[in-house]
Amino acid sequence: MIMKxxxxxxxxxxxxxxxxxxxxxxxxxxVDIKIIDEGSKGFFGIFGSKNAxxxxxxxxxxxxxxxxxxxxxxxxxxxxxxxxEVSMRNRTFHVxxxxxxxxxxxxxxxxxxxxxxxxxxxxxNRLTDVKVNVKVDIGGYKDDxxxxxxxxxxxxxxNSLSNNEKIVLEPMFSYERRIVHEVITKYKNLKSYSIGLxxxxxxxxxxxxxxxxxxxRNHNSRSQFQKSEKMNYxxxxx
Amino acid sequence: xxxxxxxxxxxxxKDPDEISVVEYDENKNKIFEIKxxxxxxxxxxxxxxxxxxxINILLNALAGSSKENFILKVIR
Numbered sequence: 001m002i003m004k005x006x007x008x009x010x011x012x013x014x015x016x017x018x019x020x021x022x023x024x025x026x027x028x029x030x031v032d033i034k035i036i037d038e039g040s041k042g043f044f045g046i047f048g049s050k051n052a053x054x055x056x057x058x059x060x061x062x063x064x065x066x067x068x069x070x071x072x073x074x075x076x077x078x079x080x081x082x083x084x085e086v087s088m089r090n091r092t093f094h095v096x097x098x099x100x101x102x103x104x105x106x107x108x109x110x111x112x113x114x115x116x117x118x119x120x121x122x123x124x125n126r127l128t129d130v131k132v133n134v135k136v137d138i139g140g141y142k143d144d145x146x147x148x149x150x151x152x153x154x155x156x157x158x159n160s161l162s163n164n165e166k167i168v169l170e171p172m173f174s175y176e177r178r179i180v181h182e183v184i185t186k187y188k189n190l191k192s193y194s195i196g197l198x199x200x201x202x203x204x205x206x207x208x209x210x211x212x213x214x215x216x217r218n219h220n221s222r223s224q225f226q227k228s229e230k231m232n233y234x235x236x237x238x
Numbered sequence: 239x240x241x242x243x244x245x246x247x248x249x250x251x252k253d254p255d256e257i258s259v260v261e262y263d264e265n266k267n268k269i270f271e272i273k274x275x276x277x278x279x280x281x282x283x284x285x286x287x288x289x290x291x292x293i294n295i296l297l298n299a300l301a302g303s304s305k306e307n308f309i310l311k312v313i314r
Contacts, residue, residue, distance in 0.1 A: 059276040070245075070249055070297070073242075073245055074242055074245065074246060074296075074300065075300070076242070077239060077242050077300050077301070077304060078300050078302070101286055103297055104302055105299055107295065111295055112295055112296065112299040114290035115291070115295040115296045115299075116292075116296055117295060118289065118292040119246060119249075119250065119289070119293065120282075121287065121291050122249075122281070123249045123250055125277060126249065126250060126252075135268070
């Protein structure tokens, strides 16, 4: 990952490092320092003195601290105690949140987590020059949810096979529907697709009937449907 | 809550110094009028209003049990 780097000079090596930290808004621990020129005091500090020059590069630690600060400041008004953890792997910041009363931070159907994630994404991308991602997980909510969805999908798939009929699931979010689709691909005799408009779009699990299945035509009609659906969706937005 | 709002906004815009927020009550709702530089208005609102909606959801979650609603208005 390409981190922000600055070249800074100062009267002494120490001053150059200090200046670098100041311009990056970081502590000394959060930057990698590469010395370009050690500088020299010259003769009695008057003649031939040369400024020290360093290259300072931000470490991931700096961004992690910045995001942590941001979260801690926001949650000052929250009331109960919340603990944040931030770690960076590749270009993704993983934020985990734990504490009392965190169900309020999850929100209905994970609405608040999604909102927080969106804002953190913008904040993190303001800090860095390259595109980064932020993933937020509160109290293992996402893992729990994934397990539940997988369970529902397997159960529905088995029902569909044993009764030889198609099954329409309850409305789900897009990432939840994706989990269902992934599960269904493991069943050779089943196919899945989504119908309806957001936020009530739902997954249909159906038996694959080779005789009547025309994948090409299905595909076309689906993409067309999605287009008109998108237009409707925009119109219906509040 | 106003301070939190300002802090969030300053974190996501290009010109943090241009941000100002006016707070007032109207029909039991708390209204925040956000002023930002022309460039940042789009950033604050986001695609299909996603960002401003997210901020609103977050504020309501942080405020918790107090049942007042926040309304955010972005003006230039």
